[in-house]
Amino acid sequence: MISYRTVESWQRLILYVFVAALGFVFLFPFFWMIVSSLKLNKDVLAIPIRFFPSPWNWKSYVNVFTMFPDFNFPRFILNSVIVTAAAVLLCLFFSATAGYGFAKFRFKGNNLLFTIVLATIMITFEAIVVPLYILVRQLGISNTYWGLIIPESLTAFGVFMLRQFFYALPDDFLESARIDGANEYVIFARIGLPMAKTALLALVIFHAQWVWNLLLWPMITISEPSLRVLPQGIALFKGGYNTPYPEQLAVSVIACLPLVLLYIFLSKYFVQGITMTGLKG
Amino acid sequence: MRKASYSVTRLQNHGYVFILPTLLFFAVFLIYPMLSAFRLSFYEWNLLSPKQFVGLKNFVRMATDSRVINSYVRTLHFSGISVAAINILAFAFALLFGSRLLQWKNFWQSLVFLPVVLSIVAVGVVWEFMFQSTGLIPVILRKIIGVSPVWLTNTKAAPYAMIMVYVWKSVGYYMVIYIAGLLDVPVSYYEAARIDGAGFWGQLWYITLPSLRNTIALAVVSCVIFTFGQFSIQYVITKGGPSRSTEILSLQILRQGFELSKFGYASAISVLFFLTMLVFSLIQLRLFKSGTVGA
Numbered sequence: 387m388i389s390y391r392t393v394e395s396w397q398r399l400i401l402y403v404f405v406a407a408l409g410f411v412f413l414f415p416f417f418w419m420i421v422s423s424l425k426l427n428k429d430v431l432a433i434p435i436r437f438f439p440s441p442w443n444w445k446s447y448v449n450v451f452t453m454f455p456d457f458n459f460p461r462f463i464l465n466s467v468i469v470t471a472a473a474v475l476l477c478l479f480f481s482a483t484a485g486y487g488f489a490k491f492r493f494k495g496n497n498l499l500f501t502i503v504l505a506t507i508m509i510t511f512e513a514i515v516v517p518l519y520i521l522v523r524q525l526g527i528s529n530t531y532w533g534l535i536i537p538e539s540l541t542a543f544g545v546f547m548l549r550q551f552f553y554a555l556p557d558d559f560l561e562s563a564r565i566d567g568a569n570e571y572v573i574f575a576r577i578g579l580p581m582a583k584t585a586l587l588a589l590v591i592f593h594a595q596w597v598w599n600l601l602l603w604p605m606i607t608i609s610e611p612s613l614r615v616l617p618q619g620i621a622l623f624k625g626g627y628n629t630p631y632p633e634q635l636a637v638s639v640i641a642c643l644p645l646v647l648l649y650i651f652l653s654k655y656f657v658q659g660i661t662m663t664g665l666k667g
Numbered sequence: 668m669r670k671a672s673y674s675v676t677r678l679q680n681h682g683y684v685f686i687l688p689t690l691l692f693f694a695v696f697l698i699y700p701m702l703s704a705f706r707l708s709f710y711e712w713n714l715l716s717p718k719q720f721v722g723l724k725n726f727v728r729m730a731t732d733s734r735v736i737n738s739y740v741r742t743l744h745f746s747g748i749s750v751a752a753i754n755i756l757a758f759a760f761a762l763l764f765g766s767r768l769l770q771w772k773n774f775w776q777s778l779v780f781l782p783v784v785l786s787i788v789a790v791g792v793v794w795e796f797m798f799q800s801t802g803l804i805p806v807i808l809r810k811i812i813g814v815s816p817v818w819l820t821n822t823k824a825a826p827y828a829m830i831m832v833y834v835w836k837s838v839g840y841y842m843v844i845y846i847a848g849l850l851d852v853p854v855s856y857y858e859a860a861r862i863d864g865a866g867f868w869g870q871l872w873y874i875t876l877p878s879l880r881n882t883i884a885l886a887v888v889s890c891v892i893f894t895f896g897q898f899s900i901q902y903v904i905t906k907g908g909p910s911r912s913t914e915i916l917s918l919q920i921l922r923q924g925f926e927l928s929k930f931g932y933a934s935a936i937s938v939l940f941f942l943t944m945l946v947f948s949l950i951q952l953r954l955f956k957s958g959t960v961g962a
Contacts, residue, residue: 412778508892
């Protein structure tokens with residue numbers, strides 16, 4: 387007779403095999419990106435397949451920065467960093483102020499205006515690229531950092547997230563500060579914001595991840611080569627004639643690294659950013 | 668009494684100051700462009716010569732333009748299969764990682780989540796290698812089952828290659844939403860169901876799914892919105908080919924507007940894009956809402 391324990395340990399074994407296979411499928415392409423970037427160009431797609439490079443070709447990581455005069459990758463990385471940092475800061479400003487305003491003040495039209503802001507979730511770049519491009523051109527900010535930063539800083543998800551956070555925060559702290567005579571903006575800056583630290587950090591990561599990877603809007607609004615952002619640079623580099631594979635993969639690994647590192651150290655906040663926007667509507 | 672209520676109103680009005688900057692920027696950079704897409708869709712315009720009012724001509728042309736119809740159908744096909752696959756898998760993974768038999772849950776979950784944080788352009792680059800005729804996927808498929816489609820040059824296979832990449836990239840995101848939803852279901856519900864003799868499927872059907880109604884609605888609706896606007900994977904891997912089999916709407920808008928300079932026509936396609944998404948989201952929310960019991 388088979389005992390209950392034996393059944394359970396078989397179940398457990400099958401479960402682990404399955405989960406390990408699953409983990410492998412999800413991890414493998416990233417692993418493959420890294421090892422292939424360290425192979426020689428002729429070995430990348432060679433048959434039979436070799437999993438590890440021989441010899442290890444570390445030069446692709448140098449070449450990608452030096453051998454292609456049309457693709458100034460250090461500059462693209464710098465552009466991406468500037469645009470992401472500025473768009474995230476601006477997003478924090480919008481989300482924190484509006485989230486606080488909607489959550490902590492019962493003014494006329496609060497619900498209506500909040501619903502309108504929420505509805506803009508449906509207005510994605512793909513739906514408005516043409517008029518947005520025309521607008522940005524009329525404002526004279528196409529082909530500038532601002533042309534990328536402003537549209538990329540707007541997200542109803544952020545407003546929603548911070549509104550939910552401040553809503554759950556008890557009013558007592560604010561009230562006692564009011565009784566002490568502090569004005570509303572000081573209360574927001576000194577009491578509201580510091581309490582929202584976790585939510586703000588989650589938003590930083592959530593939004594940075596989005597902006598860092600955007601492709602369509604930069605493709606449209608940036609035509610000046612020196613202002614290209616990294617994903618745009620990689621997409622155009624890949625489309626080039628005779629572009630060596632290891633270099634394409636090397637720059638792809640570089641594009642992934644910042645967020646992978648952030649994820650390894652701050653995974654808690656990635657998860658929070660998603661659950662706080664996706665839940666409890 | 669009067670004085671007190673006056674000061675309360677004044678206090679509440681500070682709210683306007685807090686929301687003003689956001690409202691202003693959302694109005695100028697999101698809402699105005701959206702309305703302006705509707706207006707532009709009635710014009711012919713190449714940005715250089717003055718724009719010309721043409722009434723419904725763009726929409727009439729769209730209805731008979733095989734290229735636009737093709738990309739509309741491709742988008743529905745891509746989105747339909749992707750949204751279904753992503754949500755079913757994400758839900759299944761969430762259940763799997765909830766199993767009490769499993770340890771190191773965080774580790775396994777973070778592997779499934781990893782693609783979400785990778786750069787989507789980089790993901791496109793590496794999957795394209797893996798799909799090439801001497802790339803990893805065809806080689807392994809030929810070893811295991813003897814045959815493999817030529818993924819990126821076959822009009823039947825290429826759309827599914829796009830779906831595979833997209834599902835792989837996104838499923839972890841929705842898994843996290845479902846895991847959080849599952850944690851919110853009170854354990855006592857399951858205990859009660861077990862006492863009533865419900866097995867795994869019974870508990871799933873009578874407890875888990877009804878309790879997760881709101882979570883599922885939000886996950887599916889946001890998934891539709893993101894998936895419908897998917898652009899990067901197709902742009903990087905196939906550029907819409909072979910024979911336009913992966914030319915989805917967002918690529919079509921880019922081509923008609925920014926390559927062919929038909930900005931009015933591209934706006935009309937954007938309007939079609941937006942209205943479709945709106946209709947889907949409203950239907951879904953209605954469907955889920957009608958079944959919600961209590962609060």
